[in-house]
Amino acid sequence: MDLAWYALLGLFFASYLVLAGYDYGVGLLLARGGAPAGRRAALTALGPFFLGNEVWLVAAVGILFGAFPVLEGELLAGCYPAVAGALVGVVLVTAGVQLRSRPGDERVRARWDRVIVVGSALAALGWGVVLAALLQGVPRQADGHVAGVSHLATPFAATAGLTMVALVAVHGATFLTLRLPADAADAAGRAARRLVPVALCAVVVATVVGVLSSRVRDAVGRPAVAVLLPVLLVVALLAARAALARRRPGWALIATGAAMALPVALVGAALWPYVLVSTTDPGASLTVADAAASTPTLRLLGWVALPLLPALLGFQAMCWWVFRGRTDGRAPVYW
Amino acid sequence: MDTLLLARLQFATTTSIHFLFVVVTLGLVTLLVGMQTAWVLTGNAKWERLTRFWGQLYVINYVLGIATGIVMEFQFGLNWSGLSRYVGNVFGAPLAIETLVAFFLESTFLGMWIFGWHRLRKGVHLALLWGVALTAYASAFWIMVANSWLQHPVGYEVRDGIAHLTDFGALLTNPSLGMAFGHVVSAALLVGGMLMAAVSAWHLIRRTPDFALFRTSLRIGLVTAALAITMVQGFGFAQFGPVGEVQPTKFGQGPEAQAVIADWTTRFGPGDYTPPVLASVGLGFMILIGFTLGCVWLLLPLLYRDWIIRLRFPLWLILLAVPLPFIAVILGWIAREVGRQPWVAYGLLPTGQAVSPVGTPVMLASLIGFSLLLGTLAVTNWVLLARHAGRGAADPALGRPPAAPGEPAHPEPALA
Numbered sequence: 001m002d003l004a005w006y007a008l009l010g011l012f013f014a015s016y017l018v019l020a021g022y023d024y025g026v027g028l029l030l031a032r033g034g035a036p037a038g039r040r041a042a043l044t045a046l047g048p049f050f051l052g053n054e055v056w057l058v059a060a061v062g063i064l065f066g067a068f069p070v071l072e073g074e075l076l077a078g079c080y081p082a083v084a085g086a087l088v089g090v091v092l093v094t095a096g097v098q099l100r101s102r103p104g105d106e107r108v109r110a111r112w113d114r115v116i117v118v119g120s121a122l123a124a125l126g127w128g129v130v131l132a133a134l135l136q137g138v139p140r141q142a143d144g145h146v147a148g149v150s151h152l153a154t155p156f157a158a159t160a161g162l163t164m165v166a167l168v169a170v171h172g173a174t175f176l177t178l179r180l181p182a183d184a185a186d187a188a189g190r191a192a193r194r195l196v197p198v199a200l201c202a203v204v205v206a207t208v209v210g211v212l213s214s215r216v217r218d219a220v221g222r223p224a225v226a227v228l229l230p231v232l233l234v235v236a237l238l239a240a241r242a243a244l245a246r247r248r249p250g251w252a253l254i255a256t257g258a259a260m261a262l263p264v265a266l267v268g269a270a271l272w273p274y275v276l277v278s279t280t281d282p283g284a285s286l287t288v289a290d291a292a293a294s295t296p297t298l299r300l301l302g303w304v305a306l307p308l309l310p311a312l313l314g315f316q317a318m319c320w321w322v323f324r325g326r327t328d329g330r331a332p333v334y335w
Numbered sequence: 336m337d338t339l340l341l342a343r344l345q346f347a348t349t350t351s352i353h354f355l356f357v358v359v360t361l362g363l364v365t366l367l368v369g370m371q372t373a374w375v376l377t378g379n380a381k382w383e384r385l386t387r388f389w390g391q392l393y394v395i396n397y398v399l400g401i402a403t404g405i406v407m408e409f410q411f412g413l414n415w416s417g418l419s420r421y422v423g424n425v426f427g428a429p430l431a432i433e434t435l436v437a438f439f440l441e442s443t444f445l446g447m448w449i450f451g452w453h454r455l456r457k458g459v460h461l462a463l464l465w466g467v468a469l470t471a472y473a474s475a476f477w478i479m480v481a482n483s484w485l486q487h488p489v490g491y492e493v494r495d496g497i498a499h500l501t502d503f504g505a506l507l508t509n510p511s512l513g514m515a516f517g518h519v520v521s522a523a524l525l526v527g528g529m530l531m532a533a534v535s536a537w538h539l540i541r542r543t544p545d546f547a548l549f550r551t552s553l554r555i556g557l558v559t560a561a562l563a564i565t566m567v568q569g570f571g572f573a574q575f576g577p578v579g580e581v582q583p584t585k586f587g588q589g590p591e592a593q594a595v596i597a598d599w600t601t602r603f604g605p606g607d608y609t610p611p612v613l614a615s616v617g618l619g620f621m622i623l624i625g626f627t628l629g630c631v632w633l634l635l636p637l638l639y640r641d642w643i644i645r646l647r648f649p650l651w652l653i654l655l656a657v658p659l660p661f662i663a664v665i666l667g668w669i670a671r672e673v674g675r676q677p678w679v680a681y682g683l684l685p686t687g688q689a690v691s692p693v694g695t696p697v698m699l700a701s702l703i704g705f706s707l708l709l710g711t712l713a714v715t716n717w718v719l720l721a722r723h724a725g726r727g728a729a730d731p732a733l734g735r736p737p738a739a740p741g742e743p744a745h746p747e748p749a750l751a
Contacts, residue, residue, distance in 0.1 A: 051443065095712050
């Protein structure tokens with residue numbers, strides 16, 4: 001039962017990165033400036049999906065709290081600056097996107113757009129660092145607490161954070177290629193194709209830095225998986241580039257989406273059966289089974305959540321289906 | 336400064352800001368459901384315009400509800416890791432259920448509702464708003480289940496120093512839950528009703544063009560506020576019995592409180608087990624405000640032949656009274672939460688044991704950073720709300736037909 005809940009936690013967090021990832025990508029791309037109409041068109045492309053995307057984060061943390069309470073406390077408090085940074089980013093993006101068009105003045109809107117850019121970068125950077133922190137292990141003591149926050153400041157965490165920013169930018173540009181009206185989509189497609197090599201470099205650099213880091217080598221229990229998944233990540237990015245070149249933005253978005261989800265799978269699979277590996281005391285490493293809530297709690301959550309899962313996915317799918325296709329002159333404009 | 340104080344200050348700040356927005360969300364969505372249902376049933380365009388105007392204010396207000404809510408959720412892990420470590424098996428369950436059963440769907444529905452105008456069939460569009468409202472109430476319910484467990488832990492047993500769930504049903508029949516849930520929900524209705532009446536009053540005072548529209552929403556707001564204040568008072572006083580029984584130290588120093596404190600002293604060692612005086616002072620002021628707002632009933636007869644509008648001074652009274660319910664909900668919340676001290680889970684887990692073992696600089700930076708961020712966003716949001724409320728119902732961005740000439744993004748004068 002622990003494994004099922006761990007997989008569900010991974011599914012929700014990966015879905016968050018895939019779905020909100022393009023929100024942040026579109027947000028980052030607002031940094032290019034351009035005409036007010038163009039920036040608004042990008043946000044209109046996010047339109048109805050925006051609110052339904054960040055709920056995956058809230059649900060993932062809900063599962064984390066309900067099903068893995070020990071992990072929740074130690075992970076969030078132990079990676080305090082990274083989590084808080086990501087959180088500030090999430091708050092800035094959610095407020096920025098929803099409020100930027102409420103004032104009529106274009107200068108005020110441009111200021112809000114800068115807020116969205118900063119928020120998007122912070123969110124991507126923060127989650128990248130949190131995933132890296134898991135992969136490189138944390139100084140968890142025998143008393144069960146993670147000591148200090150300086151363990152976050154490593155070259156691997158920095159490169160992983162920047163990699164996430166690059167991945168998010170590619171993903172956002174690909175999303176715009178799929179959603180914007182045909183005449184605007186070409187420019188987005190060109191931007192996406194130019195960003196793919198940047199993301200590829202970032203992935204390769206982060207992988208090399210990770211392999212060279214003794215902390216990562218010690219923490220990873222399954223090196224084969226830890227090497228295979230970055231290779232898949234590179235393949236996904238190359239596939240996205242090929243699909244963009246052939247004007248298949250749907251396939252390209254699936255590929256960049258896979259690239260957003262793979263880091264979560266990497267962390268989960270490479271550390272298994274551990275979830276928090278201690279760098280200071282091997283006995284203090286936390287396994288998934290130890291982190292899980294006791295059986296009655298998991299059983300209760302199973303009875304409540306599992307019958308509901310089809311409804312959650314169904315209503316999300318309804319949203320994607322109803323608002324599928326490119327935005328056009330008839331698309332409702334609100335953000 | 337110790338991290339405990341900083342963590343508590345941060346929790347108080349975030350929760351207070353969160354609460355100011357979620358009561359409006361919960362109150363307004365209820366009234367919106369009524370308005371949109373009336374529109375779909377009667378086809379009268381007045382109801383569509385009311386839904387768009389109040390819906391726009393609702394959606395602006397919702398933004399800060401989400402933003403502060405996300406911070407709230409993470410704060411448990413960031414600042415209160417002891418809470419998840421010792422009682423997470425029980426306390427985490429209702430919170431997890433809230434995110435999955437309620438919030439996940441609420442926000443998904445709201446996204447479709449905002450962008451579904453003129454695109455979805457009217458019935459489907461209305462059903463989405465009903466979905467938003469029902470999940471909002473479900474959300475409030477599960478949050479209150481979680482909070483009530485902290486007020487009065489039930490349905491658990493302690494093994495190896497950690498609480499394990501034994502009886503989930505006990506969480507739902509917690510004596511600290513029922514009346515409190517009714518109290519909070521009717522307070523939200525009161526806030527929503529008062530806000531609606533006050534904004535309408537402002538337009539009627541200024542004699543803005545939409546007389547008929549704001550006359551209607553003034554009446555809806557006032558009647559809602561009157562019914563809600565009575566429920567608020569009823570549920571509020573009904574709480575004293577059960578809460579006094581399960582939390583003897585909350586309101587008094589009687590023999591029961593002394594007995595409980597003696598028991599704690601033997602089990603947890605000597606300490607100050609009386610809650611800060613702030614809790615009961617706030618409670619007193621809240622009750623005063625509650626009685627003052629009861630006077631809304633005196634205004635209802637003036638709805639006859641629009642005397643309330645013709646006399647004008649009742650409109651000013653409504654306008655000036657609008658901060659009162661907001662102050663009251665914050666004081667009520669302080670009474671409930673500060674009255675629980677020095678426990679995070681009453682009689683089970685001392686607050687000091689629940690705080691995360693992070694350094695003071697980190698906690699201080701977090702407190703200052705998040706308070707400034709959320710405070711600034713809250714003020715910005717209120718300014719935007721006030722501007723949109725003042726602008727009137729001529730052409731809200733929400734539900735604007737796509738074919739209409741774009742919004743006045745570049746208000747260029749025809750003849751400069």
